[in-house]
Amino acid sequence: MLELDIRGRDFNRPVLGEVRASISAGDRICLLGPSGIGKTTLLNAIAGLDKSIPASAVVGRDALNVGYLFQEHRLLPWRTLKANLKLVGVSGAAAEDLLAQVGLDGYSDYFPDQLSLGMARRAALARCLAVKPDLLLLDEPFASLDPVMANELKRLINRILDDHPDMAMICVTHDEADVDILANRLWYLDGKPARLMWNDAVRGVGRARQLLGQMRELHSAD
Numbered sequence: 001m002l003e004l005d006i007r008g009r010d011f012n013r014p015v016l017g018e019v020r021a022s023i024s025a026g027d028r029i030c031l032l033g034p035s036g037i038g039k040t041t042l043l044n045a046i047a048g049l050d051k052s053i054p055a056s057a058v059v060g061r062d063a064l065n066v067g068y069l070f071q072e073h074r075l076l077p078w079r080t081l082k083a084n085l086k087l088v089g090v091s092g093a094a095a096e097d098l099l100a101q102v103g104l105d106g107y108s109d110y111f112p113d114q115l116s117l118g119m120a121r122r123a124a125l126a127r128c129l130a131v132k133p134d135l136l137l138l139d140e141p142f143a144s145l146d147p148v149m150a151n152e153l154k155r156l157i158n159r160i161l162d163d164h165p166d167m168a169m170i171c172v173t174h175d176e177a178d179v180d181i182l183a184n185r186l187w188y189l190d191g192k193p194a195r196l197m198w199n200d201a202v203r204g205v206g207r208a209r210q211l212l213g214q215m216r217e218l219h220s221a222d
């Protein structure tokens, strides 16, 4: 559904190098890599938010709906949750349904600042789902959540993906264990400039950790 042919991205210095990859319907990709290596930069490029990267670098995006869960919830604080959803074309019972799907039934009249971090993130996830995404981009969705909240959100994401088997996901995370829980593919971004090293065979508990070890070894041998 998507072919990446990104030639690179500099911010005063080269950050991303060449990134070539395919994403198919149903792919569940965890994107890992050292802090500051370029993971958000890559998500922004895929989403089409980085105007310095030509549209031709992401073939197929025009035909897709992309839902992007940013690190911050980016809901408008002066609008209630239902008013935020209205901005993306969902209102009435459909908005209530969407909030219920993310465990926020009864909260449609709340303002974002009245929610906990985890709830606000789920509200932002509801806004992503409102566009009926073919591709869901999640940038560190579990950051700063306590383990209970984080596990709840992981279960929710898995349920959404199970309910929409054609939906693809790329989830940036720093926790290798998330690969076993969420992913059927692993991307590892590293190097200066950063390149993508990936391997599809991540099924099997503990396998991701092994692959990441191998990828790091390969990289340090470069």
Ligand SMILES: Nc1ncnc2c1ncn2[C@@H]1O[C@H](COP(=O)(O)OP(=O)(O)OP(=O)(O)O)[C@@H](O)[C@H]1O
Residues within 6 Å of the ligand: 011, 015, 033, 034, 035, 036, 037, 038, 039, 040, 041, 042
């Ligand atoms: N708009 C920008 N202007 C200047 N530099 C930027 C910009 N966006 C990103 N960078 C730089 O590019 C590099 C990669 O940033 P990016 O946010 O993509 O990393 P990351 O892998 O997502 O990091 P983290 O895991 O800490 O969130 C960093 O050095 C960052 O400072």
